[in-house]
Amino acid sequence: MTRPLIGVTTSNRSGWRIFPLMAFNIWLAGGRAIRWGAGHAADVATVDGIIIGGGDDISPDLYGGRLVTSARLDPQRDALERALVDDAVTHEKPVLGICRGSQMLNVALGGTLHQDAYGVYQGSRFMRTILPRKTVIIEPRTRLAELSNTDPMRVNALHTQAVEQLGDGLRVSARDEGGMIQAIERLTDPFAIGLQWHPEHLFYAHRQRSLFRALVCAAAARRDNAPQIPAVAADTRRG
Template sequence: MTRPLIGVTTSNRSGWRIFPLVALNIWLAGGRAQRWGAGRPSDVGGIDGLVIGGGDDISPDLYGGELVASARLDPARDALERRLVTEAQAQGKPVLGICRGAQMINVALGGTLDQDAYATHEDSRRYRTILPRKTVRVLSHTRLLALTGPEEMKVNALHSQAVRELGSGLRVAARDTGGMIQAIERTRDPFALGVQWHPEHLFYARRQRALFRALVAAAAAGLRSGNQVEAAGKATA
């Protein structure tokens, strides 16, 4: 069977080192990856699934927020990724959002962000490392729990922003110990899952690989007009 093709957005600055990691995870999950970015060709109609990768902060212009002094922005990438998420939803293509990507899914679907999330959630521990040090609690009765199991997870954390108000059709799937949102998901097709951490760096952990397996399974289901959420749910850890 042909491997589903997954478009992967990256930063033009750091994509050269991040894309190979994401592509490896997608390959291990049974798919194949194609790198996209601002200034590169990108056609949602030519792929089976989408990964919105990590990177710079999202401009508050997209959701009516106010700019904080510490923000580092990439307006061209913002415009590209919001279009891609919107088109993927319209065309019924599954989406996995990683860190910034989770935030972009939320913004593209009408949600807002907390630009200084650690000031809002003072009990949330801040870590600036790709090592798995942050504790995340997966919420009950979520698709994410079906993928990873109910046990707490140790993940990495490089973000300063987080989801505030949820976009249309989304629900919270995980929080950290301080209550900050760490994962969001759609409750119905097309499949969409956003995680605030970087699972591509944790490819040695079966629960993190399950996230990519879910995306690829959803993409394969979409190719045969099957139920994406149901197919993704069977890609358990």
């Protein structure tokens, strides 16, 4: 059977180096990838699932925040990704949000962001590294816990914003040691998880690969018009 097709949004500035890494992770998980970016055609109807990737800060215009002069924004990409998340939910296509993508998942579903997350969570250690030097605590009885268990997880960190108020139908599935939200997930189909870290850089870690596998599994279920969350749970038990 043909591998599920995953649409991946990237920055037009840095996507040339990030997309091959995303595509590699998706291939390892049993899928195949197509790159999307602002200014180019992107249609949820043509894929089985989507990844909203990392990049610049999200404009506060989308959630009623204030403009921070130091922020680097990409309004075209904001508009593209918000529309893609809306369409994904409408057409029940699974979503994996990575860093900025997790924030966009939350904002598109009506949530808000802390623009200076480390100013709010002063007990959270600020770092910018693709190395797994940050510890996150996974909430029990969540989908993320089913995929990766509840042992403390070492991840990387490149963000300054973070989820504040949750969007509709979402719950928190991980926080860092200072209490800052590090992962969110939808309670019902379509399957959706948002991660504040970058699992694409941690492909050597089984727990990180399981996140891409879950998306691809959900995408395969969607293609077959089958329930996604039960399919992911069954695949996790077999794995």
